[in-house]
Amino acid sequence: MSGVLVADHVTKTFSAGGSDVVALRDLSLEIAEGEFVCLIGASGCGKSTLLNMFAGFIQPSAGQLLLRGQPITGIEPRCGVVFQSYALFPWKTVRGNVEFGLKMKGVPAAERHRIADKFIDLVKLNGFENHYPVELSGGMQQRVTLARILAADPEVLLMDEPFAALDAMTRQVMQEELLRIHEQSRKTTVFVTHHVDEALILSDRIIVLSARPGRVKAIVANNLPRPRRVDIQLSPDFAKMKAEIWGHVEEEVRKHVEATRLSSAAG
Numbered sequence: 584m585s586g587v588l589v590a591d592h593v594t595k596t597f598s599a600g601g602s603d604v605v606a607l608r609d610l611s612l613e614i615a616e617g618e619f620v621c622l623i624g625a626s627g628c629g630k631s632t633l634l635n636m637f638a639g640f641i642q643p644s645a646g647q648l649l650l651r652g653q654p655i656t657g658i659e660p661r662c663g664v665v666f667q668s669y670a671l672f673p674w675k676t677v678r679g680n681v682e683f684g685l686k687m688k689g690v691p692a693a694e695r696h697r698i699a700d701k702f703i704d705l706v707k708l709n710g711f712e713n714h715y716p717v718e719l720s721g722g723m724q725q726r727v728t729l730a731r732i733l734a735a736d737p738e739v740l741l742m743d744e745p746f747a748a749l750d751a752m753t754r755q756v757m758q759e760e761l762l763r764i765h766e767q768s769r770k771t772t773v774f775v776t777h778h779v780d781e782a783l784i785l786s787d788r789i790i791v792l793s794a795r796p797g798r799v800k801a802i803v804a805n806n807l808p809r810p811r812r813v814d815i816q817l818s819p820d821f822a823k824m825k826a827e828i829w830g831h832v833e834e835e836v837r838k839h840v841e842a843t844r845l846s847s848a849a850g
């Protein structure tokens with residue numbers, strides 16, 4: 584397999600309270616250079632587990648994960664990770680947060696400043712450089728996170744439901760921002776979501792995972808034209824694709840709901 588990111592027959596089992604939970608079973612997939620892939624699937628199907636393995640935060644029980652052909656065996660500095668929560672330093676300003684990774688890399692102050700300005704500009708936070716996270720809305724904090732990750736220039740962007748905590752309107756604005764940023768940066772991106780609409784707005788390709796244990800259930804190429812804006816949602820092609828994706832997802836969500844019902848009935 585030749586993708587930038589590869590999961591090769593990956594299984595992940597967690598041992599919890601004396602019993603084993605198989606989160607993913609024999610999952611294989613491949614992400615190409617510059618591609619924006621959305622992973623979608625029912626709650627608990629192992630989306631975060633897969634992303635955390637790509638980031639090197641956790642190791643598979645079997646199989647392997649590769650970045651440009653090399654096994655990922657520890658925390659992978661070439662991957663930039665954005666979570667649902669904002670993970671900013673509350674005691675640092677916007678600029679301080681965006682510059683942090685560069686400072687760690689030993690980038691000199693003037694250069695840091697220049698790079699930070701570029702990315703603060705990209706996420707449209709000019710004028711807020713000296714604000715602290717607590718002074719910003721959720722959407723703005725997530726923009727700072729994005730600027731911080733992008734400033735470190737990772738080879739791959741891993742995003743785990745980064746907009747889930749935002750209200751519906753802010754989420755749309757952020758989706759539009761991310762579309763624009765991706766047009767410019769063309770960074771290889773894996774974006775986890777459980778929103779079919781979000782996946783269709785953002786992706787080049789949608790990978791639907793089955794209910795736990797997660798496996799690849801379907802891969803759908805998203806040929807909606809780029810450059811895109813969020814109003815692509817109004818197009819007939821969008822509706823058609825949404826029906827197709829939902830067809831794959833629905834059955835898995837039902838299985839998940841049924842499994843949850845049975846396990847709570849079993850007590």
Ligand SMILES: Nc1ncnc2c1ncn2[C@@H]1O[C@H](COP(=O)(O)OP(=O)(O)O)[C@@H](O)[C@H]1O
Nearest residue numbers: 597599604606625626627628629630631632633
């Ligand atoms: N550290 C862990 N210990 C035990 N079980 C875990 C752990 N992390 C995840 N799981 C279990 O693995 C499954 C997949 O979890 P996760 O990857 O978070 O799902 P998703 O992100 O798709 O909602 C779930 O059943 C979850 O409870």
Ligand SMILES: [Mg+2]
Nearest residue numbers: 630631632743
């Ligand atoms: Mg998750």
